[in-house]
Amino acid sequence: MDAAVLSCCFRNVLEISVPIGSAKSWKTTIIRNRRDQVRLSLMDPSRTRINLRKPIKKLKDPQGINDPPVFTVNESLHKETRPFHDPGDSVVIDFDGTVDALSNDSETDNDEEKEQIEENPEWDPEDIETITALFRGRIPQKPGKLVRKRPLPLPLPYKNRPPGLPSSKKWSRTTNSSRKSLSSRVYKDPTFLIGLAKEIRNLDPEKDVSTVLDKCSRFLRKGSLSLTVRELGHMGLPERALQIFCWVQEQPHLSPDDRLLASTVEVLARNHELKLSFKLEKFLSLSSQNVYEAVVRGFTRSGNLKLAYKLVSAAKNGKMILDSGVYAKLILELGKNPDNHVLVLNLLEELAERDDLNLTQQDCTAIMKVCVRLRKFEIVENLFNWFIDSGMKPSVVMYTTLIHSRYSNNCYREALALVWEMEGLNCLFDLPAYRVVIRLFVALNDLERAVRYFSKLKEAGFSPAFDIYMDVIKIYAVNGRIAKCKEVCKEAEVAGFKIEEQTRSVLMQLQE
Template identity: 70%
Template sequence: MAVSNNRANHRKLPKNLRNPRRPKLPPDMDYSFKRVLYEGVVSEACSDGIDEELEMGVEKGRMCDDDDEGIMWESDEMEAISSLFKGRIPQKPGKLDRERPLPLPLPYKIRPLGLPTQKGFTNRSRQSISTQVYKNPTFLIGLAKEIQGLSTEENVSKVLSKWSPFLRKGSLSLTIRELGYLGLPERALETFCWVKKQPHLFPDDHILGSTIEVLAGSNELKVPFDLDKFTGLASRGVYEAMLRGYIKGGSLKLALKLLSMAKESNRVLDTGVYAKLILELGKDPDKSTLVLVLLEELAVRDDLNLTPQDCTAIMKICIRLGRFEIVEGLYDWFRKSGGNPSVVMYTTLIHCRYSANKYREAIDMLWEMEASNCLFDLPAYRVVIKLFVALNDLSRAVRYFSKLKEAGFSPTFDIYCSLIKVYMASGRVAKCKDICKEAEMAGFRFDENTLLKLQQ
C-alpha cells in the first residue's frame, strides 16, 4: 500500500506543465480567481498530482489575499491564463488571405551549398599579361608601327623578342596584315621567318595565310612552277588567302586559274571570294562574260553567304550589265535570309527599277524605304529626284529637292539639270531661270543650248 501511494505522489506532470509555452504568471494572484480556476480545472483534471499543485496555489492565494484586494483581472487575461491549463493559446485571426512566398527556382535547390558561383566578369587588371596582350588589336597594330620605325639594318626580332613569352598562335597575323597595309611586305616576310623559329607560335595557318595574302597583294609572291602540287597541300584558309591576295594585287589571271583548279579538285571555297573576284572583273566591260559565269556558279550554291556590302556591289555590276532580274533575285534572297537593307541597297534597287523603266515598282520601293525610317543620303536624293522627273511629277520632285537642302546636302549639277528639265516640261521658265542662277552661284556652268532655251 505504501509503495502504491508513493507512485501516486511522484507521477510525472503533463507536458504543458513541465514545459510551459508562456511567460511567467503574474506574481500575485487573487484568491477568488484561484478558487474559480481551481473549480474549473478539477472537473477536467484526471491526475492527483495536478490537484496537489492547485491546492498549493490556493493556499498561497489565501496568504496574499489581503495584499491583492484591489487588483481586477480583465476577461482577456483570465481567458489566456486559463487556456494554459487546457492546451494551446487560441490565436487572434490575422490576415487570412496572405500569399505564400513563391518556391525557389530549381537551380538553387540542385546547387550544393557552400560552393561559390563563377564570376561573369573578371577585372582586366587581374588578368595575366599574356591574356591582355596576345589578341589585343591596339597592341598588335602598335607592334607593326614599331617595326615600321626600325632602321633598314635592324631586324624585326629587336621588337618581337621582348614580347615573345606573351604571344600565342595566331597573334601576329594581325601585325603581318597591318605591315601589308603600311606597304612593308619585306617586313611581313621577316616577321613570318621570326615566327617560324618560335616553337610555341608555329605551325599556324593564320600567320601563313596572312603572309601569303600580303605578298600576293603586293606582287611579291613567287609562283612555283608546279602550282597544282603546291596548292594541293594548302589548307582552305591558306588557299583563300592566296586568292584574295591575287585579287587585291590585280593578278586576275592567276586568281581565275586558282579558282578553276579549286573547281577541278572539288574544293569548296567561301562565297565571299567569288564576290570579290566579280567586283574586280566587273570594272572591265570586256569581261562581262566571266562575270556572268561566276554569277551562275554563285546561284547554284546552297551556302550562299554574302555581306551587305558585297551584295550591293554585285547588284551595281548587274545593273551595269543590264541583268535586272539578278538584282531582284539578290534582294529577295537578302530579305529572306533576315537582312535589313541599308540606304545604299534601297537606292540601288530604286535605280535598278528606274533603269528598267519600271517606275511604279520603283515608287513602291521608295515607300518601303520611307516606312523603314531609313535616312536618305545624297545619292538617294539624286535617284529619287530623277525618278519623279521621269514621271513628270513636279510637286514631288520639288519636295525632295527641298528635303535635300534641309538635310544639309549641296545639290549636284545633275540634280539642277533634272529640276530645270521638269520645270521646262511644265512651262515654268521663270522658275528655270531661278534654278539656273542658284546653280551658277554654287559654281556650276550650263551649256549654250540650255542657256538659249532659258533666254527664249
C-alpha cells in the same frame, strides 16, 4: 451515546464557511474534513497551525463591495443557489473551523512573503505606460534620447590578421579568377597587337623585328600576330611582315600557324611581292583553303585579276569550293572594265549553280551594281529576292541599287513602288538615293514630287550635285516654269557649278 456524537458533528459542520463558486462544495468539504483529521496527528504538541498551501492574495476593499460573499452551510441548505467557485481552486481547512479557497500550484512561503503578498501593490505611471506600449508595439522613447548611439563592433580576429600569413583557400580561387594572367589578356588585344606593328614600323632598317617580339614572346599565342601582319600590310611594309613569319618559325609554341601564313601571303600578294609557279595544281594540293583564298584576295586587291581568275578556275577544277565573298570581290573588280564582262558572266554562272550561297549585304549589293552595268536586270531581281528570303533586312544602298536597276530597265512604276516601300519603313535617304528618286520623278514628269524630294534633300543637310540641279532645271523647263529655272540656275552658280551655254540658250528660247 449516538445522539451526543451526532450533535458534535452537526455543530462542527454548521461552523464551516464555504465561499461562493465551489462547484463541488459538499463532497470537497467532507473529504477535506476527513483528511484534516489525519493531519491532526501530524501536528506538533503545541498544536501550532501548519500551512500546506499558499493563500490567495485578498484585496481589501474599505466598502466591502468586492469581497466574495460567504455564507454557512445552513444558508446553502435554505437557498437553492449553487455557489460559484473556480474548479482550479482547492479548499484548505483551518484548525478553527474555516475553509479558504487556494490555488493548486501555490507552495509554502515564509512570513515575509505573506506580508508582501497581502500588501496592495502600487504601479508607477511610467510602468503602466511601458506595459501598455508592449501591446501597442514600439516602446516610446523619452525626449532627449531620440538618437541611440551604438557602440562600435568588436574587432574580428580574421580582419585583424597580421600581414604575411597565408590567405584562406576559400578566397584564393576567387582572387585568381578575378586576376587573369597577362598573356590571356594580351594575346588577342587589338590595341596591343597594333602597337607592336607601330613599334616595328619605327625600327631602324638595320634592326630585325626580333628586338621587339622577343620582349613579348611569352605573352603570344597561335594566331596572335596575324593582326600585326595585316596592319603592316596596310602600312606598306611587306618585308617586315615576312620577317615576322620567319621569326615565328623559330618559336616552338607559335608554329605552325595557318592564320599567320594566310595573312602573310595576302600581304605579299597585295604588294606584288609573291611569286607563284605556273603549276597551280601543285600549289592547290599543298596549300589549305584559307591560304588559297588569301592568295586570291591578295591578287584581286593588287589588280592582278587574270591571275586571280586563274586561281579560281583551278580551284573549280580541283573541286575546292571557295568562299562566296572571294567571288564577289573578284566580280566587283572585273566589272569595272567592260572588257572583262565575259569573265564576270562566267563567275556569275558558277555562283548560280551553288546551293549554299553565302553572301554578305555588301557583297550582294556589289554584285547587283555590276549586273546593272551589264544590264542583267533579272539577276538583280533574283539576288534581291534571295536576300529577302534569307531573312535579312536590305539597306538603303541595296534599295537604291534596285530602284536604279528598274529605272534603267524603264520599269518606272515598279521603281516607284520601292520608293513607297522605303517611305513606309522610315528609311533614311542618303545622297545617291535622293539622286535616283529625283531622276525617277523627272522620268515620270511628276513635278510636284520631284520638287518635294529636292527640298527634302536640302533639309537633310545634303548639297545637291550638278546632275541633280540639271534634272530639276529640266523638269521646270518641260512644265514651262521659266522663272523657277532661272532661280535654280542662280542657286547652282552660287554653289560653284557652271551652267552650260546650251542650257542657257534653251531657256532663252522658252522665254521668248
